[in-house]
Amino acid sequence: MLNSYEELVETTISATTDIEDFQNIQVGQGGTYEHALFTRSGEKVATTSGGYKILYQRESDNQFMAYLTNEVVFEDGSGTIRVAGWIDLGSLLSGDWAYYPSVGTSGRYLGQTGFMAWRPYDLGKVEGADVKLIMFAAAE
Numbered sequence: 021m022l023n024s025y026e027e028l029v030e031t032t033i034s035a036t037t038d039i040e041d042f043q044n045i046q047v048g049q050g051g052t053y054e055h056a057l058f059t060r061s062g063e064k065v066a067t068t069s070g071g072y073k074i075l076y077q078r079e080s081d082n083q084f085m086a087y088l089t090n091e092v093v094f095e096d097g098s099g100t101i102r103v104a105g106w107i108d109l110g111s112l113l114s115g116d117w118a119y120y121p122s123v124g125t126s127g128r129y130l131g132q133t134g135f136m137a138w139r140p141y142d143l144g145k146v147e148g149a150d151v152k153l154i155m156f157a158a159a160e
Contacts, residue, residue, distance in 0.1 A: 023129065025065060028057045028151040030138070033067070045084045045109060049074050057092075057151055066094045066153075072107060083110035088120060090136070092153065099127020101155065103136045112140060122155065129155055 037051030050073035057066045070090035077084050090103035105120035112118055117139045124132035134155035141148045 022157065023132065023134075023153075023155040025057070025059075025151075025153040027060050028065060028153065029060060030055045030057055030068075030149040030151050032147050042113065045074060047074050047076060047084070050086065057153075064095050066092050068092050068103075070103070074109070078108075081110070083108050085109070090120070091125075092122075092136070094127070094129075097127070099129040100125045101129050101132075101134075101136075101153070115139065115142075122153070124155060132156055 033054040033056055035051060035053040037049070039045060039049045039051065050071060052069075052071040054067065054069045056064055057068060058064050068090050070088060072086045072088040074084050074086040086107040086109060088103070088105060088107050092101040092103060094100070101122050102125045103120045103122045105118075107118055117137045120136045120138070122134045122136050124130045132155040134153070137152040137154075139150045141150075
């Protein structure tokens, strides 16, 4: 069974960050957030909450790497998904998609694996993002 949400729009409910200037990111900075996920037609699908912390600057290309954790709770009560993975901030600042491994933690998603793809409109300047959430059937 495939659970696919491929054209979602993310809006911010609340967010905190100690990054004052996205052109001057520092190791140790981070933040927390709560977002809502909607279909393009405006139906609320889920709420997400989590955080991220910049842990190091990659030597090969000087990009800052952060670790993200995120919980997705579906509006219809069908279950939850845990998302966690590394963020290459340089890719996000240039408009690329970030892909994070995901695992179902309750309800119809329990035991499923997949990914969440996230692309902010203009990180640090414009609220919102495009989101894809794909979960694959658990092995029997």
